[in-house]
Amino acid sequence: QALQMSTLGVEGEGIWLALGTIGMLLGMVYFMAKGWDVQDPEEEEFYVITILIAGIAAASYLSMFFGFGLTEVELVDGTVLDIYWARYADWLFTTPLLLLDIGLLAGASRRDLATLVTIDAFMIVTGLAATLMKIPVARYAFWTISTIAMLFVLYYLVVTVGEAAADADEDTQSTFNVLRNIILVAWAIYPVAWLVGTEGLGLVGLYGETLLFMILDLFAKIGFGFILLRSRAIVGGDSAPT
Ligand code: RET
Ligand code: DD9
Ligand code: DD9
Numbered sequence: 293q294a295l296q297m298s299t300l301g302v303e304g305e306g307i308w309l310a311l312g313t314i315g316m317l318l319g320m321v322y323f324m325a326k327g328w329d330v331q332d333p334e335e336e337e338f339y340v341i342t343i344l345i346a347g348i349a350a351a352s353y354l355s356m357f358f359g360f361g362l363t364e365v366e367l368v369d370g371t372v373l374d375i376y377w378a379r380y381a382d383w384l385f386t387t388p389l390l391l392l393d394i395g396l397l398a399g400a401s402r403r404d405l406a407t408l409v410t411i412d413a414f415m416i417v418t419g420l421a422a423t424l425m426k427i428p429v430a431r432y433a434f435w436t437i438s439t440i441a442m443l444f445v446l447y448y449l450v451v452t453v454g455e456a457a458a459d460a461d462e463d464t465q466s467t468f469n470v471l472r473n474i475i476l477v478a479w480a481i482y483p484v485a486w487l488v489g490t491e492g493l494g495l496v497g498l499y500g501e502t503l504l505f506m507i508l509d510l511f512a513k514i515g516f517g518f519i520l521l522r523s524r525a526i527v528g529g530d531s532a533p534t
């Protein structure tokens with residue numbers, strides 16, 4: 293019973309956690325193999341960051357699969373929620389790394405990168421607070437704060453980082469546009485998934501929610517990394533003449 297609880301999950305969602313682990317590991321191995329011979333230090337930086345993103349996610353997924361990253365939160369009305377907290381540990385590190393990837397590609401300033409990463413970390417920490425609160429109105433209040441922070445992140449990415457990218461060469465601009473669109477579409481679904489899922493209104497159960505997060509996580513990390521590392525834009529950094 294204990295083994296079944298830990299590896300299949302509460303509603304059989306363990307299958308999606310297993311697939312998530314495998315997907316992240318495959319992505320990581322692919323990025324490592326592709327980056328093996330890279331010599332250029334600026335190009336290498338993109339590989340290191342992107343491999344780290346996949347590795348952190350693989351560790352997080354594996355911990356959730358084994359039931360380590362799972363806890364219970366009891367609300368004031370007695371409802372007990374099953375919470376995969378390990379996601380937040382993953383996101384706290386990987387969302388700043390994703391922003392670093394696209395920010396470095398665009399040639400954004402250190403100051404703009406620091407601003408972006410700070411608001412992003414605030415978004416994840418307030419999202420975790422929303423998830424762990426016992427009073428429903430407090431949960432939605434923190435969800436709202438976190439979602440506002442996300443809108444700032446997306447705005448800053450489009451406007452400020454976008455301005456930096458506009459000065460770059462054509463390869464960089466087109467890669468930036470694709471990666472920016474991946475972030476705009478994928479990231480915006482996370483707060484909706486939280487809201488309709490078990491942490492919020494409970495319209496979708498843990499099984500469906502875990503599947504949705506797995507697809508989003510693979511798209512936002514591995515799909516993103518795949519496009520970034522295949523692009524000519526990362527060769528020789530942003531200073532390469534075309
Ligand atoms: C939460 C809940 C509270 C409101 C908001 C959220 C946003 C989460 C985001 C996560 C992005 C994760 C990524 C992972 C990559 O694999 C915390 C769900 C706004 C935007 C890109
Ligand atoms: C074995 C525990 C892993 C939990 C979280 C993911 C890693 C974040 C650095
Ligand atoms: C190696 C490329 C993988 C792309 C993953 C997209 C996943 C969507 C479910």
